[in-house]
Amino acid sequence: MEYLYIIIVLAVVLVIGAGALVANVARRRPRLPRARSGAGTLTGGQPAEGEREDAGGGVGTLEAPPVPRPAAPEAEVTVEEEAGAPSLLEVPAPAAGRLVRLRARLARSQSSLGRGLLSLLSGDDLSEEDWEDVESTLLLADVGVAGTSELVAALKERTTVLGARTFADAREMLRDELLAQVGTTLDRSMRTAADDRPAVVLVVGVNGTGKTTTCGKIARLLVADGRSVVLGAADTFRAAAADQLETWGSRVGAVTVRGPEGGDPASVAFDAVKRGIAEGADTVVIDTAGRLHTKVGLMDELSKIKRVVAKQSPVDEVILVLDATTGQNALAQARVFAEAVDLTGVALTKLDGTAKGGIVIAVQRELGVPVKLVGLGEGPDDLAPFEPEGFVDALLGDPVR
The missing domain is CATH 1.20.120.140 (SRP54, nucleotide-binding domain)
Structure with a gap:
């Protein structure tokens, strides 16, 4: 019997000890929040944002709203930044002495x-x-x-x-x-200013001569001389031409007028001149699509562009862009363009990449119009007004002393 009492006492002690241990663990375990019986609300008793009602009509638990943080001060946005334009415009190198x-x-x-x-x-x-x-x-x-x-x-x-x-x-x-x-007596000045209206410069040439780039560089030349410029993206057949021209213009603050891809180039040229008149710009420079001189239809379209523009304003300059590296082939191109539109001057590009500087003489003899601009590199300010003395001295090198 004594053994029976001992066993009963041990059993009671074990039961009491196990109960105490369970109670201690329960006290240490974190309590989960009890689900509310009503809908969670924000101010005014309205259901909290993001709260979803389940199929049984109950409402899911709502997380505690985040602690509000002080709002950061708003950055001041300039007009240029808001419009997506650079805050600082580039300053082109002066035209004189280039x-x-x-x-x-x-x-x-x-x-x-x-x-x-x-x-x-x-x-x-x-x-x-x-x-x-x-x-x-x-x-x-x-x-x-x-x-x-x-x-x-x-x-x-x-x-x-x-x-x-x-x-x-x-x-x-x-x-x-x-x-x-x-020739030292030819008038090589660019007519880029007129009384009571913008001067209009039409830029023409075959594919690949660098017309669009030349238009952008002409804009830089004019801005360097203190003129305001509107660019007309009348090359509507090459998808990247308008974007390229707009990029050139945005660097120096020139406005670019463009139309839909594949649209009427004469209409774009007309709108560009109209914009130039409305804004009181000094010069409107119109980029036209490159065209093979053997394509009669495209050459007729070039004549149409000039006629349409002339309904608003006379065309002061028609500049033919020629690639100096093509040599005598450039002369065949020049003849056809001269028949389609009355050329007033020539821009020779890539003159730095050729050992054939005599093309200046040949082009002027062929067309009877002066070389007015020469491209001597790929930099944005590597287009220079043509100066006969400077050109010849550069060809001959410094005199021996």
């Missing part, structure tokens, strides 16, 4: 047309073979047959009368004759 600053870009032309001729002409008693080499050098430099014949005849006469015994003598003689061929 060709002088870029003369090193003519080094390749200098190697053949300049230094090549000087090495031939600085010798004594030039033979017929020497003169044939002079003629070949001029032809390879794209001076053209007529220009080469005139230049060789003038050089022959001058060496016969005066001689050219030194390098300096040869340089002075060649400089004078090249300037005579390039």
Whole structure:
């Protein structure tokens, strides 16, 4: 019996100990929040946002609202930032003296047309073979047959009368004759201002000559001279042309007028001039689609653009963009464009990438209009007003002292 009592006492102790242990664990366990019987509400007793009623009519539990944090001060937004435009516009390099600053870009032309001729002409008693080499050098430099014949005849006469015994003598003689061929009396100024209306500049050319880029660089030239510019994206056939032109304009604060892709280019050109008049701009520069000079329909369309624009304002400049690296092929293109529209000037691009600087002489003889602009690199300010003296001096290099 004693053993029975001992076992009963142990059992009672174990039961009491287990109950105490369970109670202690229950006290340490975190209590879950009890579900509310009513709907969770925000101020005014309205159901909390995001609360969803289940199919049985009850309402799901609502998380505690986040602790409100002080609002950060709003950043001040400028008009330029709000419009998506850069806050600071680029300042183009001044137009005056650009060709002088870029003369090193003519080094390749200098190697053949300049230094090549000087090495031939600085010798004594030039033979017929020497003169044939002079003629070949001029032809390879794209001076053209007529220009080469005139230049060789003038050089022959001058060496016969005066001689050219030194390098300096040869340089002075060649400089004078090249300037005579390039022309120092032609009016090379761009008509980019008019009384009581914007001046209109129409830019034309074949595919791949860099027309759209040239339009953007012309805008930079004008802005550098303090003029306000409107750009007309009348190249509606190339999807990226309007975007490209708009990017050029936005850098210097020029407005770009564009139309729907594949739309009527004459309509876009008309709207650009209309915008220029409304805003009192100094100049409207119109970019046209590149077109092969052999396509009659496209050339007729170019004439139509000019006619439509002329209903609002006269066209002051028609600039033909030619790629200097194409040489004599550029002359065939130029002839057809001259028949479609009355050209007033030529912009020669990629002149830094060719050893054929004589194309300046050939183009002017062919068209009877001056070269007004030359492109001497890919930089935004590498388009320069053409200066005959600076061009010839760059070809010949610095005089020997």
